[in-house]
Amino acid sequence: MKRLFLDNDNRVRNGWWIALFLVLMLASRFLYTPVSRALQAAGTPQAALELLRFGFLLGVTWICVRLRKEPLSSIGFVLGRRWAREFGVGAFLGLATAVLAVVMIWAAGGVRLQLDPARSVGLLVYGLYIFLFVALFEETLFRGFVFQRLVAGTNAWVAQLVLGLVFASSHWGNPDMQGATLVWASLELFLGAVLLGLAYLRTRSLAMPVGIHLGWNWAQGYLLGFDVSGFAHAGWxxxxxxxxxEWVTGGAFGPEASVFAVVVDLALIAILWKWKGSKP
Known part of the structure; x- marks a missing residue:
């Protein structure tokens, strides 16, 4: 019976840590939901709730790592010059690949771009704030504690497969996820998860995954004006x-449902695969 809970080093098995994390996440909803509703009723802007959502996730993660007698920074938040550098590189890669995918859609005759008369620098800055917390939340959730316990308990590619499928399926309820869009968007989201997981594995930090995620979403939405995963955004x-x-343009779902997003994902995966990484 002891072997069911403890490994050969007498440490709690990784599967139980994942189960604990999921139970705590579920339990946290019973507090997050009334707090969120109370803040909205008090007139708190919707954008401010992104910080609240990330804060609750960070709290659940903190409980789990503290029970393991590890610091919160151990999941990939060792902040410093190296973290900032990798975040910046990731943001550039995310932005560049999103722009490249759109350029390919344009070259294939799939889109015409024109400047939005209502564009503003303020909107670009607002978009950075929104998508920064989206990236922090999703990378902590999908490449944080659970992903890392799966890597330790099985191997990297089992973790990539499992979390890639979970990440893709978590978007199935998004607007315009049907027909061919469902197929292409799911493939791109799965490859995107593999790409982000590989960025973590090459650096053992969440800096580059967060940066890539931010740059990709921000460039699609608040810069180029496309829908992001089915949600509309006013852009430059x-x-x-x-x-x-639609498999060329991405349709109403956005460029993530385009074959060209799959192409740039594969290209960046190949680059990261060849890269030896910068593990601390």
Missing amino acids: FRPQLLDRP
Whole structure:
């Protein structure tokens, strides 16, 4: 019976840590939901709730790592010059690959771009705030404690497969997720999760995954004006989709449902695969 709970080093097995994390996440909803509703009723802007959501996730993660007698920074938040550098590199990669995917859609005759008369620097800054906390939340959830316990308990590629499928399926309830869009978007989201997981594995830090995630979403939405995972965003540009199949343009879901997003994901995965990494 002891072997069921403890490994050969007499440490609690990783599967039980994952189970504890999931139970605590579920339990935290009973506190998060009334707090969130109370703040909204008091007139708190919706954007401010992104910080609250991330804070609750960080709290659950902190409980788990403290029970393991590890610091919160151990999941990939060793902040400093190296973290900032990798975050910056990741943000550039995310932005560049998103722009590249859109350029390919444009070259294939799938979109026409024009400047939005209502564009503003303030909107770009607001978008950075929103997508920073989206990236922090999703990377801590999908490449944080659970992913790392899966890597330790099985191996990296089992963790990549499991969390990639979970990440893709978590978007199935998003707007315009049906038909061919469901297929292409799910494939791109799975590959995106593998890419982000590989960025973590090469650095053992969440800096680069958070940066890539931020740059990718921000460039698609608040810079280029496309929908991001089915959700509309006003951007610096106003894209007009042309008469091409949705697997070319991405349709109403956004460029993530385009074959070209899959192509750039594969290219960046290949680059990270060749890279030896910068583990501390």
